[in-house]
Amino acid sequence: MTTETLRTVCNRDCPDACGLIATVEDGRLVALGGDPEHPVTKGFLCQRTSQYPATQNSPDRLTAPLLRKNGRLEPVSWEEALGFVAERLLAIRKESGPAAILHYRSGGSLGLLKSVVDYFWEQFGPVTVKSGDICSGAGDAAQETDFGDEESHDFFDLLNAKNILLWGKNPAISNVHLMPLLQQAKRQGARVLLVDPIHHKAAKLADRAILVRPGGDFDLAMGVAARLFETGGVDPDAAAFCQDFPAFRSLAASRSAADWARAADVGLEDVDAIADALRERPCSIQVGWGMGRRMNGSAIVRALDALGAVSGNLGIPGGGVSFYYKRRGPFDTSFLKKNPPRTIPEPLLGAGILAAEAPPIRAVWITAGNPVSMLPDSATVARALETRELVVVVDSFLTDTARRATVVFPTTTLVEDDDLLGAYGNHFLGASVPIVRPPAGVKSDLEVIQALAEEIDARRGKEREEELSAGRGEERISEKVRGTAREWKKRLLSRVEAAGVTLEMLERKSVRNPFAEKVLFEGHTFPTPSGKMNLVHTLPPVPPEEPGFPLWLFSNSTEKSQSSQWAAAEPDMLTATCHPAAANGFREGDVVRLESAIGSIRVTLKHDPAQRTDVVIVPKGGNYDRGNCANALIRARLTDAGEGAAYLDCRVRLVPA
């Protein structure tokens, strides 16, 4: 038996982009651990990736293409599947134009080479794509509006903070490598305040946990601003470097701090605690991604940007409003034209596909996504896919989405990946390399589109000759997407290599983004049109009341899954957690029905007296066909800006099963 220890980088949709150390026996993955030399990974991994060997070696893994015949998905050869798909795509493009094809890509892998798949669809089309972003759209729009850019202070700059506001963030589950840094900051004397409607694991390291009303953060932030104005806690320079300062001040002063606190359902002492933390600089505001997924989500993030600005916490070490690290920024994807003929907002994908006209959407190609489970209003997404002529899904498993496909192409996994990664929770860049060989019959996304391109060129041979002689011939599409993964990596790294960080270095260890600054907006100049920071100064929309549905549904990250990818065995039934007083008389362990205006699922009830009495929590991950999916209950609605999904403005009730 040969045992090898090999290194790669995690490609999951997670802020951390860990260095992974794999134990491989005779070509089989047996264990995954964290790279002790990676300054952020520090030798440990999250639960879901530690348990990944079971997924990797699962008998459910797809190893041959599937093609729907007489209503059933059956294994076929690559030749047959590619031939079928190429023929259908060419016919649809010819009859209806490329806008009749939708390419949907999500975050199953965050590898930068997935942009070559986008490039293929631009060159074959351009085809219809999504706009906005279900994950961070609202927050992205907020930070781009306010600061003209979206970046974060250096990860380790947190150690310079006297106070840390964890606002709508649960690092104990969704950003686990922030935990040791927070603990270190605390040991050095920093105070940590947590603002979250849910009492969760990270509360144990907070000096104060503020259980704000769901979506009440805007009110809370205005209460804090009112307090800062009243008590002289506002930076005297803020009026000069902030746009709309008078309007912001009027908005904050339009109610008393006590009134704002009541609206946010917190105590005035909570408002004061946050105001004190900001006043006693430096204070770092760490903004989570979940909170933006509301109809006022972008305004909430804007309110936090404003607090950072007026309290004088921008441009100083230990300060800043950190939401997102520019993971794609350093890579060169200038080959993409980003010129789609049409877009559909991602949160409205199901209804958007069904409603599209001139041309209708006839074909959908899905890369690294499970939209039936993970987009809001699963039933409509499912129906939209079920009613298309051609749905192609590239995945390693038969997901809710893949089950609705015409063709499924089997693809590589986390440990077979050959790609470039940038983290969105720190500034490290890394390269993944295959540490086990994919099963015969499996191709990477790059190889799938390259094989499809060859097939398309072969079928277009005659047509192309005619075009060429008419003087409008194009390069063969297979030539455009040609190149090994390593060659594409080199192309994407052109700027990074010019700054001294080579692919060879990244293959040995992750390296800090050479372009990232440690502190943002020093000197208070902002890349906005006016050069000033833009302060939010209007009240955000309020989600409509839903009489009869007393509870807010939280579908939060769980350590047991990465979105729809369960770590070990998927649960037979989801657990819903709520305060005993919110349980509508049901007992712990009861099987009950969780019902919204658009759907219902059966759940096992768990009591937790630490929670608010107007919330119920289920895991974010799902399996729609097994009745275990929060998105069966969640309406498809947009956030106030950035075309995010308002997943968390979902009202439900508990009724007998």
Ligand SMILES: Nc1nc2c(c(=O)[nH]1)N[C@H]1C(S)=C(S)[C@@H](COP(=O)(O)OP(=O)(O)OC[C@H]3O[C@@H](n4cnc5c(=O)[nH]c(N)nc54)[C@H](O)[C@@H]3O)O[C@H]1N2
């Ligand atoms: N284990 C695990 N880790 C993950 C993921 C996973 O599925 N599993 N997913 C990854 C992905 S895709 C992403 S985008 C990130 C997600 O990271 P986050 O979105 O930050 O993670 P969540 O735990 O879903 O949400 C964070 C917190 O926001 C809180 N929140 C919700 N509404 C409000 C509100 O109105 N106000 C306030 N103050 N807080 C609110 C939630 O209660 C929750 O505790 O994590 C990544 N990490």
Ligand SMILES: Nc1nc2c(c(=O)[nH]1)N[C@H]1C(S)=C(S)[C@@H](COP(=O)(O)OP(=O)(O)OC[C@H]3O[C@@H](n4cnc5c(=O)[nH]c(N)nc54)[C@H](O)[C@@H]3O)O[C@H]1N2
């Ligand atoms: N109710 C609710 N819904 C949510 C959220 C929530 O908080 N609540 N969070 C939202 C967020 S933040 C996000 S980011 C989305 C995530 O939504 P998705 O990105 O759709 O979810 P995943 O389950 O991570 O991944 C999708 C699929 O990618 C596949 N995959 C993995 N690696 C590869 C690869 O290299 N190539 C290909 N082709 N496929 C691969 C996996 O097997 C998986 O089936 O979910 C959103 N949905």
Ligand code: SF4
């Ligand atoms: S999912 Fe996140 S925390 Fe877990 S190993 Fe991957 S990068 Fe690290």
Ligand SMILES: [Mo]
């Ligand atoms: Mo996400």
